[in-house]
Amino acid sequence: MLRSLSKKNKKIVFGITVFTAISTLYVCIPQKEHSKLAGNSSLMSFKGNTKNTNISTPKSEQTIVVTGTSDDAGVFERPNFLNNTYLFGKPHQDIEKTIQNDSITFVLKNIEKPLYMEFSPSGDENFFSSRIFIQPTDTVKFEIKNNVLRFTGKNAAQNNLYAALEAQTPDYSRFPYNGNLFLYKNGIQSIYEQKQAFLEKYQTENSLSPEFVAIFKKHLKFEYVDNLVSPRTISVQNGKFYVNDYDALPSLIEKEYGTSEVPFNLASYLDNITVNDFQDFSAMRHTDFLKNSLTACIRHYFVKTNAPYFSKEYFIAEKEFIETNFSGEIRDYALGRMIVDYYNKGFAFGLHRIQFMQKNIDEYMASVEGKTTHIKAMETIQKDINTYDFKLSESALNAKMINHLGDTITLQSIFDRSHQRVKVIDFWASWCPPCIKQIKENKPFKDRLSVENNVEWIYLSIDSDKEKWLAKQTELSETLHFRNSYLLLKGNKSSLAKALNVQQIPRYLIVNQQNKVVVNNAPSPNNEAAFEKIVDEIKPSALLTYRE
Incomplete structure (x- = not known):
């Protein structure tokens, strides 16, 4: 049996799910209410893709029927069947449903082979997380x-396993990195x-x-690998949960071993994992943990180059490694x-980089012809x-936007204060743990750029609650103050956020x-080398000048 999470924790858990499903990046999705996120986000719900029809549970060779009852009607609107065969885990796109009183029947179409699928229905008051083998x-x-939530009928034991396991074994999200990677590994192991x-x-x-057991063992294996290569460093809800940081491992190694005479043994830490461990299309089909850990292992372990992360040189090295070592679906x-x-890190923005990115996207799209989700992402x-x-x-x-006194101003009025400074706008919110973490950790670097490169830092909160914004601003007063911190009215629905696709x-x-945009989606200031390179190459008389 799987007990639900309370409404209080529902938003937190959905944030964690987003971190896992979307990419190696840790991000917050700017939605005020969980129900809105579930109803509108293509990552978390297929509400807009579900057809209400009168169906009689057909049994074609590519059809799965999921039928059930619920005393929470919201489950019928937000069932959330995540399909990991798409480029990124997202709701299965071809579903029909019919509702009769407290019963519902879903018909999942175009599933040609067995699939271990996340089924995470979100009710009006509660959220459930489970996985089903179909x-x-x-x-x-x-x-x-x-x-x-309880599964019944044929294969009930298989479908109830995930919930039983989660209820009766320790939770990775409650075991964070605490300053020593090998102690962290011992706990994860x-x-x-x-x-x-x-x-x-x-x-x-x-x-x-036997087929299900083999799949579940691989799921557990790559969940373990994923937690090794992306240590849990991001605190959620004052340390109640910790989520993975897919960019953290190199900086943690540097922090622990940067001045040590004994180098960090990354191979030992990762249990001497090899490329062959990832040559498993079946596992990739059934678990998002293989996908996430593969990306992180390529970037932080397999690729050998001294180039900065998310530079053109690193892009070329990663691409060459992938095309040399993988083929088919995994490639x-x-x-x-x-x-x-790379796009999410702001790599594409710069005249030469746009051309470089366009060329690589064109080549990629030609190589994945017919794969809808891959093409749409590009x-x-x-x-x-x-x-x-x-x-x-x-x-x-x-x-x-408003300042701490409630005075209304515009971005233009902020820009008009100086035409001699480079401006960096940081979109954040009081409920976004990665935002808070980066504001706290990057102050020395930001202070140096302010002096050496004449950079002005502007913090725009997309909070919908003014009081929560003010409270968090007070908490972060070492960095945020009346000259640089503002509440963007209408948040991510404002004309500014819409123009920038925030x-x-x-x-x-x-x-x-x-006041020309140099980079629309810049790398995090955590990546000091990449961020500083962009700022260093801004000239007063030029829009964009990058040394390639």
């Missing part, structure tokens, strides 16, 4: 009653071994198919994920980088002295 022509039955032992015991007490995923990661990037003219619109410049935070915008 095969073409299957019927899966569930019931939700008194905040408990202990959790992994306890989960393995639970599976062995559960297997002796329940009827599980298509790894390369597509790499392009999206088209989204192309649309952004091909239409951006490096100039903020009048409506964006006139977006209204869908995730933290988000950094770099503007030159002429």
Whole structure:
């Protein structure tokens, strides 16, 4: 049986799910209410893709029927079947449903092979997290009653395993990195071994198919690897949970071993994992942990180069490694994920880099012809980088914001204070742990750029609650003050946020002295080398000048 999470914790858990499903980046999705996130986000719900029809549970060779009852009607609107065969884990796109009183039938179409799928229904008051093993022509039955999700009927034992495991073994999210990577590994390894032992015991007490057991073992393995290569460093809800940071490992190694005579043994830390461990299309199909850990291992372990992360040189090195070592579905995923990661880090913005990125996207799209989710991801990037003219619109410049006194000002009025400074705009929110973490940790670096490069830092909160913004500003008063911190009215629905396509935070915008956008989606100041390179190459008389 799986008990639900309370409404209080629901938003937190969805944030964690987003971190895992979307990319190696840790980001916050700017939505005020969980129900809005579930209803509108293509990552978390397929509400807009579900058809209400009168169906009679057809049994085609590519169809799965999921039927159930619930005393929480919201479950019927936000069932959340995540399909990891897409480029990124997202709701299964071809679903029909019919509702009758407290019963519902979902028909999942175009599933050609067995699939271990996340089923995370979100009710009006509670959120449930589970995983189901489905095969073409299957019927899966569930019931939700008194905040408990339980599977019944054929294969119930298989589908109830995940919930039982999570309830009776330690939770990775409660074991963060605390300053020593090998101590962290010992804790993560202990959790992994306890989960393995639970599976062995559960297997002796329940009827599980050999195919399912093999899939579940791989799920556990790559969940373990994922937690090793992306240590949990981001505190959520005052330390109640910790989420993975997919960029953290290199900086943690440097922090611990930068001055040590004994180098850090990364191979030993990662259990001597090899490229062959990732040559497993079946596992990639069934678990997002393989996808996430593959990307992080390529970037932080397999690729050998002294180039800065997210530079052109590193892009070339990653691409060459992927195309040399992987083929088919794994190659298509790894390369597509790499392009999206570099785009999200602001790599595409710069005249020469736009051309370089366009060329690589064109080549990639030609190689994945017919793969809808891969193509759509690339088209989204192309649309952004091909239409951006490096100039903020009048409506964006006139977006209204308030200071701590409640006075209304515009971005234009802030820009007008100085035409001699480079401006960095940091979009953040009081409820976004990565935002808070980066504001706290980067002050010395930011102070140096303010002096050496005449940089002005502007913090725009997209909070919907003024009091929460003010409280967090007070907490961060060492960095935030009345001259640099503002509340953006209408948040991510403001004309400024819409013009810049602010869908995730933290988000950094770099503007030159002429108020032209140099980088629309800049790398985090945590990546000091990459960030400083962009700032160093801004000249008063030029829009964009990058040394390639």
